[in-house]
Amino acid sequence: MKFTLFLFILLLALFACQDDDKVFDIEVPNDFVRAEAVPGGAMVYYNLPAKSDVFAINFRYKDCRGNDVLKVGDYGSDSLLLDGFNEHQTGVPVFVSLVNRQNLESDPFHLMIDTKDSAPYSFFDKADVSSSWGGFQLIYDTPEQVSGMVHIFYLGTNPHTQQIDTILMKSSPIVKGGDTLLFALQQDRAVNTVVVRTEDHRGFRVKQQIWEDVEAYFSEKLDTSNLKFIDVHNLSVENDEDKSGIKYLFDGDTKGEQRLKSGKGELVHTFLAGPGATGKPFIIDMKKERVPAKIRFYNILNNNMLRVKGLQYQTGLPQSPLGGIWLSHYEDKIPCEVTVYGGHSDDPKGEWTKIGSFSEDRTTSQNERWAARCTSVSYSYETLTALQEADPAYIEIIFPAFPITYRYIKFVVEEVFLQPYYNQNPVDYNPSKYVTIHELEVYTKKD
Structure with missing residues (x-):
């Protein structure tokens, strides 16, 4: 019995010695930690002593909901985010302590942080x-x-x-x-x-x-009877023999059905403008003030009329009066960058407000272009049924839904695609900057 009591007293002494060992004393520099307010909390920056038994640093605080939070930093970094806050606060108390390699903590010291409103x-x-x-x-x-x-x-x-x-x-x-x-x-x-x-x-x-x-806002397609196309610089190539001209912009053919039905590739039934059509304005008169919703620019889908002399050229017109313009190329006349403006006067140099734009790099690979189904050999609509079942290809520029009316829409084709054929690098076979658009639709706010 006396031996048991002696052993109990000895164990108490040992535990007392271990408790003394749990006191991790270290002299802490005054500027070894600082805080900077950030959205949702504070970023603390610390500099742990280089020659010491310090292994980590602990930050304890309560977040905006009163929950206890512990964040731990070490030598792997020199900063730590103390988050968990929403509304801006000042003077939030944080208890900071150092931790040695035996996982013993030093006495904590106080740090006051400010926070900014969270996102x-x-x-x-x-x-x-x-x-x-x-x-x-x-x-x-x-x-x-x-x-x-x-x-x-x-x-x-x-x-x-x-x-x-x-x-x-x-x-x-x-x-x-x-x-x-x-x-x-x-x-x-x-x-x-x-x-x-x-x-x-x-x-x-x-x-x-x-x-x-x-x-x-709900939109509707404006009837062609309410549209007047103004060719500011008389760039439209009007040719009855090859069926090109302004009237084909508004004939309702969005895919090239008329061309396929004709059985003759040179009868394009489309709009062609140039030379020097890029960078030049074209104006649409909507005949009264309206809220414009969007505009669409269509081009012809690839069909069997694109085959010339057994090669998969695009819109081959070598024997037509316009053959020298097309040069068996269609793709290098398709718009890849368009800017649209709204105005109250048809003066091309008057006051206009930019309301929309579209841009695609003219060197974009053929199958990645918006007009891929118009020119790529990966797509072919060789029968009227196939063409009718296919979705049309078009640029759609949607305007902001603001209660602002315009009578006139001005659009500028800033650039056309480069032809990717014949060489590894794209070649500009359209230095004269001709532009083709097959169909044009204007949508306005429904009354």
């Missing part, structure tokens, strides 16, 4: 919901450091309950630098209520805002 919290400072074609759009900007998610809803009819409900349109990470999100609604609603919510990286809701009475 999910400040999201609504630079966010706006406005009208769009067939629905609405959300435009937002963000700080350099982002985190969290944004969820976009609108009030619509729940298809399961047939009751008014919040319909989720999209959930997306908040993007650095901001974004523009367009939403076309399947439900035909002229006016909408839009709900936008944000959440942090842990899935907690941060903020919500509601936009009411957001008008959805």
Whole structure:
């Protein structure tokens, strides 16, 4: 019994000695750690002592929800993000301690940090919901450091309950630098209520805002009777024999059916302009002030009429009056860069507002071009049925959904594609800068 009591006292002494060993004493420089406020928290910068038993550094604090947070840094870095905050705060206490290789901590010292509004919290400072074609759009900007998610809803009819409900349109990470999100609604609603919510990286809701009475714009194709084409510099190649001219821009043929039906490749039934047509304005008179919605530029789909002398040339017209212009090439006259303007006068040098544009590198590989199905040998529509069943190929330039009217639309074909054939490098077989457009459609806001 006496031996047992002696052993118990000895063990207590040993434990007492071990407790003394748990005190990790180290002299800490005053400037070895500093903090800088960032969105959603603070970035701490530290400089661990080089000659010591220090293995790591611990930062303990409470986040915006009162949860205890531990962040650990080591020699692998000299900074650490203390996050978990939404609204800007000042003087948040942080307890900092050093850790040795036996995982013993030093006595903590206090660090006070400031934080900035997080991206999910400040999201609504630079966010706006406005009208769009067939629905609405959300435009937002963000700080350099982002985190969290944004969820976009609108009030619509729940298809399961047939009751008014919040319909989720999209959930997306908040993007650095901001974004523009367009939403076309399947439900035909002229006016909408839009709900936008944000959440942090842990899935907690941060903020919500509601936009009411957001008008959805709907477009319709303008009848050709309401369009007048103005060839400012008289560049249109008007040729009745080969069927080229302005009238073919508005004849309703978007794929090249008339050319295929004719059985003669030289009867193009299309619009050709030049020389020097790139960089020159063409104007469309809509005959009254309208809200423009979009414009489409079509080109002929590849069909068996493109075959010349057994070779897969494009629009071969060697025997036609225009053969010297086409030179068996079609692709190098197709627009690859277009700029569109709106105006209130048909003066080409007057006051115009840029409302849209399209751009694709003129050296883009043939199968990657918007007009691939017009020229690439990978596509061929050799029968009328195949051509009719195919989707047309076109450039579509959609204009902003603003309640601003214009009477005139001016477009400029800035550049055309390069012909990729015959050499490894693209060759410019169209130095005279001819331009071809097969069909042109203008869409405006539905009254």
